Amino acid sequence: MTGLGPGSLTWRFFGDTRMALVGPRAAVLQNMLPALGQGVLDHSVFFDETFARVKRSAGPILNTVYGGAEANRTGMKVRDYHTGIKGTMPDGTRYHALDPDTYYWAHATFLDTMLYCVETFIRPLSEAEKRRVYEESKTWYRMYGVSDRVMPEDWESFQAYWKRMLDEEIVAHKTARYGVGYVFKGLPRPKQVPAPVWRAVSPPLNSVARFVTVGGLHPRMRELLGTPWSAADERRYRRFAAAVRGLNRVWPLLPEAVRYVPQARRAFARERRRGGR
Template sequence: MTDQAETRTPAPLGPGSLTWRYFGDTRMALVGPRAAVLQNMLPELGQGVLDHSVFFSETFARVKRSAGPILNTVYGGERSAETGRQVRDYHRDIKGTMPDGSRYHALDPETYYWAHATFLDNMLYGVETFIRPLGEDEKRRIYDESKVWFRMYGVSDRAMPEDWEAFQTYWKRMLDEVIVPHKTARYGVGYVKKGLPAPPKVPAPVWRAVSPPLNAVARFITVGGLHPRMREVLDLPWSAADERRYRRFAAVVRAGNRVWPLLPEAVRYVPQARRAFRAARRAPGAHRAPRRA
């Protein structure tokens, strides 16, 4: 495989790509923290977060700070590569020692690619669960787009599978043989068993009244959105009845596809995607921004 980390960056993704259509779709939020939890189940990545991140003290702030630059690597147009390299550079000093004495570094190609792969998986799962089935040709197309997206980071691509079929083999091996219940991943789903933490400005009596249904919804979305192998490794119970309820929920969301394109773009897409669509519409000979489900 050719290592393209130091070669010319490919042209960025644009409004004709399936990734533009779906990655910034607000329905992806229904997947829950699947990608974030799965990232931290790679031992080296989970250890890096444990040693260096504010994830434990400022969980939501950390997620918000990470999401924006990653979205802009997809939707940034001519600035995508610049943003991608900024994201890469945030990780230069994230390194240390594993419990077994081996060394880790966030920019190790296998570690960095794993984080990217979880975003690809998250999008594919979200589309097929809450929007529509994807054909094999569409999956190959999205995978090829993910290769373009990854190369925006300027990181060695030696760990990146060559094609969609190779990615499926890679993904199965990672789930079956590599992921572990790292402390960081367990923390990321801890509220499933312990309940959501009370917001600082909400009075205790009010929180006691509203938290039970909120906790139930959080558990349903979180555990339902995880891959079965993740539930197994993290020891998160999920019954056949839970699965049936989740499938009914997903079917209701998919039924809304008929009206989804009629909703305002501000409802359907995150801000980074909307800004990109506006810029694309202003460009000479532009594609129309994605309108279909």
């Protein structure tokens, strides 16, 4: 199977550091699917080591996207991490992380987050570009080696799938509530940061985290999670997004180390070396 490459829009956007401005949109959305939220609740260190869990999850996903010749092998490793994540739901039904409905939902949230980030903080996408990104997402998903029977055939079908999931399938699972609740209670202190230092830096960090996290949620997520967000908040968020988009003229002039995460930079360097042969 041919993976993604430097000509893809996914390569251009998924490793862009502006993705951080979306906050934990994908992670919270994932955990709003009952089976996935239950799996995290039962098997993850998310509640004890929030930052560590996010870091461990993001790295392999990025390595799959930017893995080049190794992308399929990396995708299979990501899949295999989930082999033992299974158990029983509160209603007695069974769940497994590798159930195609569950696994595809997790993938779909990354696609949604990338599209949301680009259109909010970078630039509008044409319908042709959205279709192109969706086709690339199908290639990306197949790298995991999980059944694609639930994957929508095309962009229009994906839009219908996404609406149905938001309207009918997601819930305010305990794991998702925790994922947004910490920004109101305060971010947990990373173990490597001394307590006095954290007391000094956490108030502004909490304020930014609250604004970015809640602002980046889909309105349906805010509705289900009961997350406060006023019209004034929305206006501030729109002004913030417009200011970030205003940086597009100077963004390409910044060092690549500022613009892209390490996985993307390594992939770009690899392609430049190949081009110089």
